[in-house]
Amino acid sequence: MVKKTIVITGGAGFIGSHLCDRLVREGFRVICIDNLITGSKDNVRHLLNEKDFLFIRQDAAQNRKSAVSSAGQLPLRLTKHHTLSAQ
Numbered sequence: 001m002v003k004k005t006i007v008i009t010g011g012a013g014f015i016g017s018h019l020c021d022r023l024v025r026e027g028f029r030v031i032c033i034d035n036l037i038t039g040s041k042d043n044v045r046h047l048l049n050e051k052d053f054l055f056i057r058q059d060a061a062q063n064r065k066s067a068v069s070s071a072g073q074l075p076l077r078l079t080k081h082h083t084l085s086a087q
């Protein structure tokens with residue numbers, strides 16, 4: 001079965017990092033985009049070697065297309081203001 005990919009902006013923050021944990025644990029592929037303005041890579045460091053987790057340091061308000069191509073040309077769909085989903 002094809003795993004769903006979820007993009008989490010602010011994924012290295014307090015709430016976002018817990019969301020990353022939970023979604024990786026539940027079997028999703030997770031792309032975490034964070035510019036680290038208040039968050040820290042330490043919050044997701046334990047996930048960096050997971051095959052289904054990708055961290056991208058980037059401003060989510062800028063250059064969304066670049067984030068998409070960095071993530072491997074995944075077909076993305078804008079679903080909410082801060083949330084992109086992919087299949």
Ligand SMILES: NC(=O)c1ccc[n+]([C@@H]2O[C@H](COP(=O)([O-])OP(=O)(O)OC[C@H]3O[C@@H](n4cnc5c(N)ncnc54)[C@H](O)[C@@H]3O)[C@@H](O)[C@H]2O)c1
Pocket residue numbers: 009010011012013014015016033034035036037038039040058059060061
């Ligand atoms: N241990 C605790 O109980 C604890 C710890 C930390 C925070 N908090 C509380 O949690 C709340 C804050 O949590 P949060 O997760 O909403 O905030 P956060 O600051 O932890 O997370 C927001 C994340 O978004 C990122 N970000 C912001 N703008 C961005 C942009 N344009 N592009 C990409 N990334 C961007 C930040 O770098 C950060 O990682 C506050 O109420 C705080 O008091 C509680």
